[in-house]
Amino acid sequence: MHTLDWIVLTASLVFIVAYGVWKGRGSKDIAGYFLADKSMRWYTILLSIMATQASAITFLSVPGQAFVDGMRFVQFYFGLPLAMIILCITFVPIFHRLKVYTAYEFLENRFDLKTRGLASLLFLTQRGLAAGLTIYAPALILSVILGWDLYLTNLLMGGMVIIYTASGGTRAVNWTHSYQMLIIFLGMLAAFAVLLYHLPGDISFLEATHVAGKMGKLNAIDFSFDLNNRYTVWSGILGGLFLQLSYFGTDQSQVQRYLTGRSIAQSRMGLLLNGMVKIPMQFFILFIGAMLFVFYQFEAPPVFFNSVETGKIRASQYAEEFSELERQYEAAAAEKEARVRELVSALRSGDEARIGAAERSLAQAQEAALATRSQAVEVLRANDPGMDPKDTNYIFLSFVTRYLPVGLVGLVIAAIIAASMSSTAAELNALASTTIVDIYRRILRKEDSEKQYVGASKIATVLWGVYAIIFAESASRLGSLVEAVNILGSLFYGTILGIFLVAFYLKRIGGSAVFYAAFVAEAAVLYCFFFTDISFLWYNVVGCAGVVLVSTLLHPFLKKKTRS
Amino acid sequence: MKKEFNPPESQIEEPPPVFQSWNGWYALVLATLLALIALFYAFTKAFE
Numbered sequence: 001m002h003t004l005d006w007i008v009l010t011a012s013l014v015f016i017v018a019y020g021v022w023k024g025r026g027s028k029d030i031a032g033y034f035l036a037d038k039s040m041r042w043y044t045i046l047l048s049i050m051a052t053q054a055s056a057i058t059f060l061s062v063p064g065q066a067f068v069d070g071m072r073f074v075q076f077y078f079g080l081p082l083a084m085i086i087l088c089i090t091f092v093p094i095f096h097r098l099k100v101y102t103a104y105e106f107l108e109n110r111f112d113l114k115t116r117g118l119a120s121l122l123f124l125t126q127r128g129l130a131a132g133l134t135i136y137a138p139a140l141i142l143s144v145i146l147g148w149d150l151y152l153t154n155l156l157m158g159g160m161v162i163i164y165t166a167s168g169g170t171r172a173v174n175w176t177h178s179y180q181m182l183i184i185f186l187g188m189l190a191a192f193a194v195l196l197y198h199l200p201g202d203i204s205f206l207e208a209t210h211v212a213g214k215m216g217k218l219n220a221i222d223f224s225f226d227l228n229n230r231y232t233v234w235s236g237i238l239g240g241l242f243l244q245l246s247y248f249g250t251d252q253s254q255v256q257r258y259l260t261g262r263s264i265a266q267s268r269m270g271l272l273l274n275g276m277v278k279i280p281m282q283f284f285i286l287f288i289g290a291m292l293f294v295f296y297q298f299e300a301p302p303v304f305f306n307s308v309e310t311g312k313i314r315a316s317q318y319a320e321e322f323s324e325l326e327r328q329y330e331a332a333a334a335e336k337e338a339r340v341r342e343l344v345s346a347l348r349s350g351d352e353a354r355i356g357a358a359e360r361s362l363a364q365a366q367e368a369a370l371a372t373r374s375q376a377v378e379v380l381r382a383n384d385p386g387m388d389p390k391d392t393n394y395i396f397l398s399f400v401t402r403y404l405p406v407g408l409v410g411l412v413i414a415a416i417i418a419a420s421m422s423s424t425a426a427e428l429n430a431l432a433s434t435t436i437v438d439i440y441r442r443i444l445r446k447e448d449s450e451k452q453y454v455g456a457s458k459i460a461t462v463l464w465g466v467y468a469i470i471f472a473e474s475a476s477r478l479g480s481l482v483e484a485v486n487i488l489g490s491l492f493y494g495t496i497l498g499i500f501l502v503a504f505y506l507k508r509i510g511g512s513a514v515f516y517a518a519f520v521a522e523a524a525v526l527y528c529f530f531f532t533d534i535s536f537l538w539y540n541v542v543g544c545a546g547v548v549l550v551s552t553l554l555h556p557f558l559k560k561k562t563r564s
Numbered sequence: 565m566k567k568e569f570n571p572p573e574s575q576i577e578e579p580p581p582v583f584q585s586w587n588g589w590y591a592l593v594l595a596t597l598l599a600l601i602a603l604f605y606a607f608t609k610a611f612e
Contacts, residue, residue: 078601081597084593089586207610218608220608221608283604
């Protein structure tokens with residue numbers, strides 16, 4: 001990177017850490033440390049919710065996903081607005097009126113301590129692992145770009161977050177989220193502008209969009225009903241609703257954000273506006289990926305975007321074979337470019353027959369290029385059998401480093417790191433609050449002073465940060481990161497949501513019934529994961545429905561026991 | 565010891581901005597979702 005990029009990157013990160021430490025100073029009790037004394041307004045809550053959900057994975061993996069698979073991933077978010085409405089009607093007023101610190105505290109009010117403990121442990125397991133992934137993603141970028149040791153990069157990334165999250169708690173997390181979102185928006189807009197600037201001068205924006213559409217990258221909507229199809233309108237609305245409801249209603253990293261609202265209205269406004277702006281934001285990020293795909297129709301792309309792997313093979317016995325495949329791929333890309341230009345020319349003529357012929361010809365050229373690429377990946381795997389054959393996560397990064405001007409490279413990398421820091425900070429903050437409020441203060445040390453609880457909370461934040469860094473070290477073989485995080489979440493979210501839905505809507509069912517039902521439902525989810533091809537979005541439905549149904553069936557048998 | 569929050573009830577029950585009730589906001593969020601799905605469908609078809 002150029003010196004100016006380093007200055008932009010360092011200044012952005014140092015500012016975030018210093019600002020977080022400064023804004024978070026002075027919390028004397030856990031109400032201040034974990035809930036910012038319930039002082040936040042709707043816009044801070046909105047930005048904090050968005051920053052928590054939009055991790056670096058969003059900006060690294062999502063454009064690459066559109067590049068490879070098209071824009072259909074946007075449907076994944078269709079359940080989110082519905083989830084926001086349900087949360088505002090049910091969860092928000094109850095959490096506010098009960099004055100809880102964590103979502104799981106409510107479960108003891110409603111059921112019993114063991115159900116609260118079970119939900120807390122499921123959350124700590126799932127979120128503890130996910131925190132490692134959110135540190136790993138930008139660490140991977142830095143290690144690839146700068147040739148840094150991945151271990152040290154993870155340590156540096158995690159360490160910066162630990163400093164301000166441990167020292168300032170929720171207040172530091174929420175305030176830094178606002179500035180992190182600003183850096184993220186600026187970075188993504190800059191990348192998009194440069195991408196459009198680099199499209200060939202004789203191709204208009206509209207024509208570029210047509211090329212993306214004709215090559216299957218603008219498939220934003222699919223109304224087909226297929227349980228094995230990962231992203232459709234129906235899986236997005238139904239499966240997505242359950243996932244988002246679980247995430248925003250029962251995941252402490254999000255619940256903690258809107259519990260800081262100074263009133264029910266402020267929390268509701270933050271959530272509802274998130275329901276309106278999240279989908280357009282995801283659409284924009286996916287559209288960047290689709291335009292990146294068009295860009296690489298006119299500019300020969302590397303045969304494989306992970307430069308670490310291509311570097312390895314150049315120093316191996318497969319170097320010559322790989323170079324030959326690179327030459328073939330370059331020729332295939334040139335052939336494809338000619339076909340794309342034919343298609344653009346046909347589109348300009350408006351002649352349907354000519355357009356159809358050009359499309360078929362382009363599809364053949366695309367197939368030939370993909371076949372060569374597959375061969376190259378096979379050679380890469382022969383050289384390094386443990387490598388990840390997917391290079392989705394490197395596509396956007398590769399463009400940034402090769403084509404963005406000096407200064408903007410630093411800004412985009414700062415945006416990606418800021419996104420990672422924002423999610424990790426919220427996760428560590430939530431892991432600490434659950435550990436201290438639901439376990440330490442409730443079970444282990446009931447009579448400590450507020451000062452002692454704040455001290456223990458800071459220690460818990462540091463320990464969870466260290467745990468996340470250790471997990472990040474082993475996260476390099478999980479394929480597309482964004483999917484890995486969502487699949488991991490879906491393994492537990494449905495069950496936790498089921499517990500909460502029974503708590504809210506099935507008032508007669510007691511703690512023991514829901515406790516045993518949660519084990520049965522979790523077993524069903526794990527069965528689906530290990531032994532079926534059902535798309536992960538449906539795990540949330542299985543887990544949630546499992547808890548509701550089994551607890552209803554168990555209720556008559558456990559009724560007396562529950563009452564006694 | 566657990567600290568209790570005691571903001572005034574008027575602050576907890578603040579009315580929604582713009583609309584007379586929260587139902588107006590819920591309807592707006594739903595309408596936005598439907599409009600986006602329709603828009604994305606038109607977008608998909610237009611560039612198919």
